[in-house]
Amino acid sequence: MSTLRIENLTVTRGAGPVIADVGLTLEPGKITALVGPNGAGKTSLLEALSGVIGPARGSIHIGHTDITRHSRVARARLGMAHVEQGRAVFAGLTVLENLRLTARTPAAVDEVLALFPELEKRRDSPAALLSGGEQQMVVLGRAFAAKPAFLLIDEMSLGLAPAVFTRLLPAVTEFASAGAAILLVEQFTNLALRVAQEALVVSSGRVTYTGAAQPLLDAPATLHAAYLGTS
C-alpha cells in the first residue's frame, strides 16, 4: 500500500489562493481529520486532490507516481475516491443497484451490507424511500465498495442529526482499519478528531496545525488558536 504525499500545494480560485503551500501525507490505515472554519479551503483541497480542479503550484504523489497533472479518471484508477459535499444517491435505483454501480467485486457489496445492517434490510428498496441517514450510508457504501486506497470524505454529516452521524463514524474507522488512507472533512470537529489519528487544521487556506489529533482534543485552546490562524 502506498502513501499520498502533497507538497507546497497552492490552489487559486477567482482573485487569489484559497489553498496556500499546504503539505500533507496520508498513510494506509490512518484517518486524518481536516478541519477549519467555513471558507478555509477544505473542499478546495479535496477537489485539488481528486482532480476536480488543478493546482497552481506544488505536487501530489501516490507512492513514486507524480499525479499532479493526472485526470480525475486516472487518479481514480490509482485508488482515489472522493465523496463530495452534498453527494446524493441514485434515487430511482434500489440500494443494491446503487452499490453495484461502483462495486469492484460482488463480495464488496456484501461487505458493505455487513457494515451497514440497516441497508441489508432495505436492499431492494428504491434509495429515494430511505431516511437521510440511510441514504448517506448508501453514499459511503458506494465509496467503500469501490475499495479505494485513498478516500476523501467531505462533510458527510451535512443535514444529519449528530446521533445519526455518530452511527456512520465506526464504519469509516472499520474501513480505515482494512488499509485505506482517509481524509475526513467534518463540521463536527470533536467527533472527527476522536476517530482520527492525524489532524490538519486550515484557516484562510493555510495550515495552522499538522500532527496528531489527540493534542487538539486535550487542549481545546490549541484548536481554537489554529481555527483563528493565530497558532
Ligand SMILES: Nc1ncnc2c1ncn2[C@@H]1O[C@H](COP(=O)(O)OP(=O)(O)OP(=O)(O)O)[C@@H](O)[C@H]1O
Ligand atoms: N467555484 C469557486 N469559484 C471561486 N471561488 C470559490 C469557489 N469555490 C469556493 N471558492 C472560494 O474558495 C474559498 C474556500 O472555499 P471552500 O469551499 O474550499 O472552503 P471550505 O473550507 O470547504 O468551506 P465550508 O466549511 O463552508 O464547506 C472560499 O473563499 C470560497 O468563497
Ligand SMILES: [Mg+2]
Ligand atoms: Mg466545504
